[in-house]
Amino acid sequence: MYGSKASFSVCLAFATALATVAFAQMPPQEPGSKSFKLGSFDIVALHDAQFVRPNDNKIFGVGRSPEDVADVLKAAGAPADTITLSVDALLVKQPKRLILIDTGVGGALLQSLAQAGFKPEDVTDVLITHSHPDHMGGLVKDGKLAFPKATIRMSSPEWTFAKKNDQLADVVKAIDGHVKTFEPGAQVITGITSVGLKGHTPGHVGYEMASGKEKLFDIGDTVHSSIISLARPDWPLGFDSDAAVGEETRIETLKKLAGSKELIFAPHFPFPGVGHIQSDGDHFKWVPAS
Template sequence: MPNSKTLFVASFLALAIAASASAQMPPQQPDSKAFKIGSLDLVSLHDAQFVLPNDGKVFGVGHSPEEIGEVLKAAGAPTDAVTLSVDALLVKAPKRVILIDTGVGGALQQSLAQAGTKPEEVTDILITHSHPDHMGGLVKDGKLAFPKATIRMSSAEWAFARKNAQLANIVKVIDGNVKTFKPGATVVPQITSVSLKGHTPGHVGYEIVSGKGKLLDIGDTVHSSIISLVKPEWLVGFDNDEKGGEKNRIDTLKKLAKDNELVFTPHFPFPGVGRIAADGDHFSWEPSVPAAK
């Protein structure tokens, strides 16, 4: 059975997304941004965004809203709330059309159409983790939203998803289309899974390599482009293992800053492509989208 922490995370995400889709946010607008990694064509796809109150329950657990507000203010952002984008990544390979995460099922289908891709053309869906803002778009009108796709996630994450009552309707629809792997495995040609522990039991990223080009989708290693980088040591309520999430966040950010590797961050401002830079005792975000041709 899911523990109280698991249920809190899933419930809070569901409530936050529902709220942002109604009174707090305008109707979600589709958007897409194409670029290349080596010979591969990639497209960042916008699905939704949601607003979380600055109440110390998610970002900066254990810190006051006033303290969190000072970090937001220093970056020129509103101090009463944190806005997160919800995006997915499309990879067009010679014999495959790969989608990494599916958002909540907001504007994803329209964004996919902008990218010139039909749902039935998607051959593989790679899930970083099973929170509803990453796999909610797998199902549409009670059916598979991508009817010909194999859904791939780590074995630990699929086991975690199957125990989560919040995901029962999604699990029922996708069961039979899921193939699992061990973190570190090459899940499809040119894309290797990377263990990123702490957020959920089987949370992974995906490293995409083509020639000399490389990009790492880091999933929910980070959330806010401000707080996650300025205060990576602050605990995050979304993390199933808050201390494990903190360690993974700091270790991953240090490595990315050292290697100057291109990353995709699904919750940073769209299109969520850029690099992590060291900035004194913390980090900063440098948006950088490669050319499409």
């Protein structure tokens, strides 16, 4: 399902190295927090970082030319030579829990958490969509647990995958013993159910939150660019371990979301990354929540 072991390892090394280099070169990041209600849940979008990738068709528009990608960017009124991605996390406050979904790379996340009025030790649970460093790198700070009282939850295949990644060895060592796994599709915490989203990593999941009649779906890395991923969801993505399966999942998920009009959180869309997917002819567009 995920291609050959060799090609998968190459993709993983490329994605991890690329993210590590990109974030290492970032200037200090500005914190940000945006609060809203979802039924009885208090939700806060937290800003961690952002990075800018050149339009070189190595990540977006793989197999296409930079000119093809530039045409899509220009049509949306965006710069044609670069692609900017935000890195954000989601905080969910329930009566007896404070749940953090993903931890970014460890840029401004802790400052954003403080801006929202919380301390790292307040976090009771950390839910990980997948183990790329821009989603679980913030689990560790100065070699220690960044959220010392939290149970870390991720899918069983993703934890197995993370433990085999030498580039995550320091993070894995620090969090080992604090991780509880689940099978994709399982309810992880009351009101939060995991959703398997294949193609990006072996255990990549999103999280469906429901309180009363209100829902919010954290779609993880099903999409990255709020422009390219929606205008051309059929284009391969360099970060996906299996481009064909990733494309299938992306298109299927976008069609479903456009039909349901469900509120979503996309951690790489412009902060705060909360809004709706709409159909736009034969493709899709992003409508930020007001």
